[in-house]
Amino acid sequence: MSEAILSAEDVRVEFEARRGGGRARAVDGVNLDIAPGEIVALVGESGCGKTTLARTLLGLERPTSGRVLHRGTPLEYSSRALKRFRRDVQLVLQDPSGSLNPRHTVYDAVAEGLRIHGDVPNERERVADALSRAGLRPPERFFLRFPHELSGGQRQRVVIAGALVLEPNVIVADEPVASLDASVRGEILALLLRLRDELGLAALVVTHDLGLAWNIADRVAVMYLGRIVETGPVEKILTAPEHPYTQALLSVLPDAPGSPVVLQGEPPDPTRIPSGCRFHLRCPVLASGAAAAAGVDGACRGSDPGVLTGGTVTQVACHYAAQVTVR
Amino acid sequence: MGLLEVSDLTVTYRTAGGEVPAVRGVSFALEAGQKLGLAGESGCGKSTMALALLRLLPKTAGYTGEIRFDGEDILTMSWGRLRAVRWAGASIVFQGAMHSLNAVQRIGAQIAEPIRLHSKATEAEIRRKTGELLEHVGLPARRADAYPHELSGGQRQRVMIAMALACDPQLIVADEPTTALDVMIQAQILTLIESLVAEQGISLLMISHDLSVLADTCDRLAVMYAGRIVEEGPAAAVFGAARHPYGAALAAAFPRIGDPASRRRPQGLAGDPPDPADLPSGCAFHPRCAVRLDHCAAVDPSLWPVAGEDRQAACVRVLPDEGLSLVAKESA
Numbered sequence: 001m002s003e004a005i006l007s008a009e010d011v012r013v014e015f016e017a018r019r020g021g022g023r024a025r026a027v028d029g030v031n032l033d034i035a036p037g038e039i040v041a042l043v044g045e046s047g048c049g050k051t052t053l054a055r056t057l058l059g060l061e062r063p064t065s066g067r068v069l070h071r072g073t074p075l076e077y078s079s080r081a082l083k084r085f086r087r088d089v090q091l092v093l094q095d096p097s098g099s100l101n102p103r104h105t106v107y108d109a110v111a112e113g114l115r116i117h118g119d120v121p122n123e124r125e126r127v128a129d130a131l132s133r134a135g136l137r138p139p140e141r142f143f144l145r146f147p148h149e150l151s152g153g154q155r156q157r158v159v160i161a162g163a164l165v166l167e168p169n170v171i172v173a174d175e176p177v178a179s180l181d182a183s184v185r186g187e188i189l190a191l192l193l194r195l196r197d198e199l200g201l202a203a204l205v206v207t208h209d210l211g212l213a214w215n216i217a218d219r220v221a222v223m224y225l226g227r228i229v230e231t232g233p234v235e236k237i238l239t240a241p242e243h244p245y246t247q248a249l250l251s252v253l254p255d256a257p258g259s260p261v262v263l264q265g266e267p268p269d270p271t272r273i274p275s276g277c278r279f280h281l282r283c284p285v286l287a288s289g290a291a292a293a294a295g296v297d298g299a300c301r302g303s304d305p306g307v308l309t310g311g312t313v314t315q316v317a318c319h320y321a322a323q324v325t326v327r
Numbered sequence: 328m329g330l331l332e333v334s335d336l337t338v339t340y341r342t343a344g345g346e347v348p349a350v351r352g353v354s355f356a357l358e359a360g361q362k363l364g365l366a367g368e369s370g371c372g373k374s375t376m377a378l379a380l381l382r383l384l385p386k387t388a389g390y391t392g393e394i395r396f397d398g399e400d401i402l403t404m405s406w407g408r409l410r411a412v413r414w415a416g417a418s419i420v421f422q423g424a425m426h427s428l429n430a431v432q433r434i435g436a437q438i439a440e441p442i443r444l445h446s447k448a449t450e451a452e453i454r455r456k457t458g459e460l461l462e463h464v465g466l467p468a469r470r471a472d473a474y475p476h477e478l479s480g481g482q483r484q485r486v487m488i489a490m491a492l493a494c495d496p497q498l499i500v501a502d503e504p505t506t507a508l509d510v511m512i513q514a515q516i517l518t519l520i521e522s523l524v525a526e527q528g529i530s531l532l533m534i535s536h537d538l539s540v541l542a543d544t545c546d547r548l549a550v551m552y553a554g555r556i557v558e559e560g561p562a563a564a565v566f567g568a569a570r571h572p573y574g575a576a577l578a579a580a581f582p583r584i585g586d587p588a589s590r591r592r593p594q595g596l597a598g599d600p601p602d603p604a605d606l607p608s609g610c611a612f613h614p615r616c617a618v619r620l621d622h623c624a625a626v627d628p629s630l631w632p633v634a635g636e637d638r639q640a641a642c643v644r645v646l647p648d649e650g651l652s653l654v655a656k657e658s659a
Binding site: 045046151152153154181182183184185186187188189190193208210211214215216234235238239248249250252253254255256260262263264266267 | 566
């Protein structure tokens, strides 16, 4: 997909595990494309590799193999090239209390990006503009405030303003509302949607919250143990998922219809990824015998369903789903 | 008579900047075997209330009102009696199990401690009971030798639950028991809590900011705002059709997947929760209320029964017409 603004191409990221436990394959072959103006939700449980993937897309982590493409050009890792790249691709962190310096005023926090990039002409005007875009109005009233004088929602808006001031085309937001109160959460999500509509800002939102994806995303990618196992438009994936893992995740939401499919045990360890389908040890479809009835149980245990290609089409990495859909 | 009856409880913190009312007159009752969910956002006083129930607040907190547990008032109880009630009568499962467990003690020893203090069991009996408790919460008994850092977040929360069950309490207070956990682990823990409570006839007071989780687990729900309960009723009714505008906003903040009304339309509330030291006049919610009336800035409504339903809300909009006109006249 040539028009993608940010892509992962067969990205693998491995870490040396602690206590000599072998290598952890945190990201184990991922293709992902983000188109201009598109909001993509990357969902999964902790330890599935979603944050590592996001950090890799931001150039904060170098892939062990595969590559990150920015507007079709492979990312270079010299500090100068990365600096240029980060004007266009900005990070918004979770926990605004941790990512703001308590001794910096709101003005300084937002202006910092401009200063790093030596982009000082009309600084004041651009800081004011970023703050008001982030919903802090009138911006002058916030210039001299310190983080501790702001509410959690306001702090998150300052962090977002700090990302907007360089006029990026993509933001990568890791759990942007996880530390916020429920009533404030909706306001921040509405802000992300408005920024997309007004500025054409694309976003990769990393979250464990499927409700958030339903609220704002165009497309969702579900990650399990280092791989994207299902992806497609939000309406399709969240209302008619085909991968048993996505189905289970949705079934345990408090107001989901039907009975919850509670997967037992902990998500497995990225240093010991099961052979065959990486989900087969916890898969309810395999356990119930449905996979055997469809004649795919051998494949589930013995053959890797493979890496999904990028782009925007609906895809699922599941032998059973593939078999059942074909019939 | 309810197992737990809280009447007109207030908790005020004395700070350098003056008195800060954290809980401002809360009353509710919990029957034996009932599950009550208490919802609200940070700063609304819900955690203060949970700690107040067992008098676990720091000395800077002052109380008024009554907390009757099994007929006895917790607030006037002697220390000795209070120690007996903690763990054996009522126990608390805190959020953030990593910080509530002792990092340098094996989990088996931590579970054994309340049993040793509250019963005359021999060491062998205590060891057996500890193993049983671990198995009850879905951990193998041999994990008693593990240290907290060797366990995952979900496993640590299971240990917290085992500890809470150690002395066979009648009531468990669970303060955000699943907040830091993933959805699948959250589902495991909630299923566990539900089955234990049902099996042993324990009453549950579960506190969370997540109304959807509470609605799924509890029989009744109470919604707190600025130190008061502003809405109370059957869980499905409160979550599905709240009568207080704040309850409605909180319910709408958790979208139902598949519901076109929330697709690309995240619902939030403008403004921020009020500072307990500097509450707005009249109804504390009025500055953020989308449907406020002129007199809401002057009138502070108390919980009022919703006509024809087994529920109450603290909003002038649930008053019958004649009450509403009376309020309007008073504030004019």
